Amino acid sequence: MPIRRCWACDGLERVGLMTWSRASVTRRAGMALLLAAGATACSSEAPSADRLELATIWPGNVIPKSTPRELVLSFNEFCVKTQGPAAQETALRNAGYVPTNTTRGQARQVFLIDNRAPAIGISEDMCIARATARTGQSNAVGRYVADAFPEATPMNPSDLTVDVEQAWRVSGGILATARNRWSGNRSSYSVILFQPGGAT
DSSP states (O other): OOOOSOHHHHHHHHTTTTTHHHHOTTHHHHHHHHHHHHTTSOTTSOOOHHHHHHTTOOGGGTSOOOOHHHHHHHHIIIIIISOSHHHHHHHHHHTTOEESSOSTTOSSEEEEOSSSSOEEEEOSSEEEEEEEOOTTHHHHHHHHHHHHOTTOEEOOGGGTOTTEEEEEEETTEEEEEEEEEOSTTOEEEEEEEEOTTOOO
């Protein structure tokens, strides 16, 4: 089953996580994030703790340059070991992440943390860890897949969607990596677990 152009990519686009570097690498990130954080409340509503915390995030940590280890460990912790949006939201919040949509329990949600750990997107059938591309990430993910999913069967990425770089069939779904190019030689790198029937 093909992965539709993933909601997480679209959701990240909406909060500026894919587009901020196309124009102004840092300042537009903060502005896009502030707009996204405020989008769920009326202007007369007092700012929530989540919105206030998001407002201070360092622009370079919106899609951080996560180390290969950070990217793999975060994906494993929040997308593989922990499954289902409710459990994932609890685990992410306990780890210090804050949702960009401040209404708790949203079906589709993007979480950020003000350090070098990757952005995490969750929904009923998909979980994505996203970071700015950095040396060693693709190699680390390849080794992780071999170790954690020995039954994984390689797939043709062109059967899925435009930005997919590598893909494997795994128990219950598809594990894939995707790369989105920005201006110049900059890009983001994502690890995605897609489970069409939802987490089992």
